[in-house]
Amino acid sequence: xxxxxxxxxxxxxxxxxxxDRNKVLLTLLGQPIITWxxxxxxxxEAVGWIGLICRSDDRPALEAIVQDLALSKPVQLIQGxxxxxxxxxxxxxxxxxxxxxxxxxxxxxxxATAALFNxxxxxxxxxxxxxxxxxxxxxxxxxxxxxxEATPDRQHLxxxxxxxxxxxxxxxxxxxxxxxxxxxxxxxAALFEKCGLPVHIVLGEETNLKVTTxxxxxxxxxxxxxxxxxxxx
Numbered sequence: 638x639x640x641x642x643x644x645x646x647x648x649x650x651x652x653x654x655x656x657d658r659n660k661v662l663l664t665l666l667g668q669p670i671i672t673w674x675x676x677x678x679x680x681x682e683a684v685g686w687i688g689l690i691c692r693s694d695d696r697p698a699l700e701a702i703v704q705d706l707a708l709s710k711p712v713q714l715i716q717g718x719x720x721x722x723x724x725x726x727x728x729x730x731x732x733x734x735x736x737x738x739x740x741x742x743x744x745x746x747x748x749a750t751a752a753l754f755n756x757x758x759x760x761x762x763x764x765x766x767x768x769x770x771x772x773x774x775x776x777x778x779x780x781x782x783x784x785x786e787a788t789p790d791r792q793h794l795x796x797x798x799x800x801x802x803x804x805x806x807x808x809x810x811x812x813x814x815x816x817x818x819x820x821x822x823x824x825x826a827a828l829f830e831k832c833g834l835p836v837h838i839v840l841g842e843e844t845n846l847k848v849t850t851x852x853x854x855x856x857x858x859x860x861x862x863x864x865x866x867x868x869x870x
Contacts, residue, residue, distance in 0.1 A: 644729070669698075671702060674747045686711050689714050738804060742754070765835070768836060
């Protein structure tokens with residue numbers, strides 16, 4: 638399997654968590670949230686290099702975490718931006734020259750497994766752009782001013798996750814075009830779509846939630862405890 642480069646945006650503030658610090662530094666079963674993300678990347682055979690995108694204020698804490706983990710793979714800290722989009726742009730500029738394919742994974746999605754990283758990396762051998770996603774279970778309503786306007790057919794709806802994977806040169810072009818056009822997007826796949834490039838789906842994981850609120854943190858603790866229990870059996 639080809640070794641792939643991984644960018645982890647972790648420069649957010651975590652306002653919805655109501656914490657006094659970056660949510661990736663909050664504790665989950667005795668370890669910072671970002672630790673679980675890094676351990677999954679370490680376990681993934683396909684990942685050969687890790688770029689951790691962060692704010693200046695968080696850099697000392699993240700450097701200490703990386704040092705304590707003593708990962709076998711190189712980890713480079715990269716200066717984040719004011720938005721996720723700016724952070725990923727910075728991350729792309731910080732990739733080594735030999736990086737031709739990249740996975741981008743949110744630092745707060747700390748329950749992604751090594752198998753998911755490997756699956757997305759393998760799919761990049763076929764596709765230029767992809768996202769991990771799971772089918773939507775709920776009935777979704779489109780509403781304006783709390784009035785329902787439409788009910789999309791959920792068999793065509795997918796909940797986007799990360800990792801998302803791309804050809805580096807193409808994604809850099811999309812980010813440059815987005816910057817020039819003033820586009821504001823919430824994920825890199827949207828930039829790919831705006832540039833008319835195809836994005837394929839790789840089946841994600843139901844447990845691959847993004848820790849955004851205190852409830853998410855409690856659910857993440859439960860999932861990790863269940864994993865430990867199953868591994869011990």
